Amino acid sequence: MNVQMEYVVPDGFVFEKAQNVMHGRYGSMEFLIVPMMTENQFQIQLYADMEKSSKKNQFLEYLKALQQRHSFVQYAGYDGKDMVSVYVASKEQEDKENLTLVISELTGKCEEYGLHNCCSSCRKVRPLHAVTVDRVPALLCQDCETQLARGMDEKREHLLLGVIGAVLGALLGSVLWVVLGQIGFIAGIAGYAIVFCAIKGYELLGKKLSKSGIVICVLLSFLMIAGAEFTSLAVTVYKEMGSLFVSSIWDAFGWIPELMQEPELAMGVGKDLVVGYILAIWASYSLVKYSWRQAGELQRPHTIERF
Ligand SMILES: [Zn+2]
Numbered sequence: 287m288n289v290q291m292e293y294v295v296p297d298g299f300v301f302e303k304a305q306n307v308m309h310g311r312y313g314s315m316e317f318l319i320v321p322m323m324t325e326n327q328f329q330i331q332l333y334a335d336m337e338k339s340s341k342k343n344q345f346l347e348y349l350k351a352l353q354q355r356h357s358f359v360q361y362a363g364y365d366g367k368d369m370v371s372v373y374v375a376s377k378e379q380e381d382k383e384n385l386t387l388v389i390s391e392l393t394g395k396c397e398e399y400g401l402h403n404c405c406s407s408c409r410k411v412r413p414l415h416a417v418t419v420d421r422v423p424a425l426l427c428q429d430c431e432t433q434l435a436r437g438m439d440e441k442r443e444h445l446l447l448g449v450i451g452a453v454l455g456a457l458l459g460s461v462l463w464v465v466l467g468q469i470g471f472i473a474g475i476a477g478y479a480i481v482f483c484a485i486k487g488y489e490l491l492g493k494k495l496s497k498s499g500i501v502i503c504v505l506l507s508f509l510m511i512a513g514a515e516f517t518s519l520a521v522t523v524y525k526e527m528g529s530l531f532v533s534s535i536w537d538a539f540g541w542i543p544e545l546m547q548e549p550e551l552a553m554g555v556g557k558d559l560v561v562g563y564i565l566a567i568w569a570s571y572s573l574v575k576y577s578w579r580q581a582g583e584l585q586r587p588h589t590i591e592r593f
Pocket of ligand 1: 429
């Protein structure tokens, strides 16, 4: 593309050289236009509340027609969330006219169909600022700008619900541990299931998994592994001793401290636990590492530049 940007910007628009983006308002709509030098084209970005509109399908039909009507429109489409993109091929002297034509048409359609600009992060219709987020142009509302700069995800974590989810998940994994233990299998492999179900449970109910959430899940899983082992032991006691000595599974738990005096039994439980913990750590290591990195990515502060 061999054009001087100042000859290309539509009237009323500004070209930000450092961020390589034009922005401005045409009628009631704000646009971002990104020059793509190597592709020899411009990307017109329009963030609009399409998902809330009953006219979405008509607008998509219009975009298809737009691409067919103008030879300089290489592509006109919608990302399925909030962004309409129109790629305009550079024709040098005609660029300003072509860009102005497209944004005036888009504005006309938005006004006809009652569409509004929306925040590119939370998609709410609010007053917006043109910014770059880690060098990527965006239109953000004040709340999202503050949150992204601070490094918070827009999804809020529900700690209490997350913990409840983790407990339920870990209980589910513990059932597997007890069942495997009873059929004489190495219960330790269920250690992975406990960690996995705890993390998934936390994510499901807590809506988001933060680093502190992961720490809670791991600690909880380690407690649950010990809990599962002793439950398994209680089930064995109940089955072996019969209803004469232990009337219920709860009674069986009462016998455990006494039974642990037996070195042989204590050794057996200890061995089970060690194997269980080693297998749990070995199997869930990559899951925890992956989740930790994901959580870090979401919590990372972003560089926001206004223009
Ligand atoms: Zn927002």
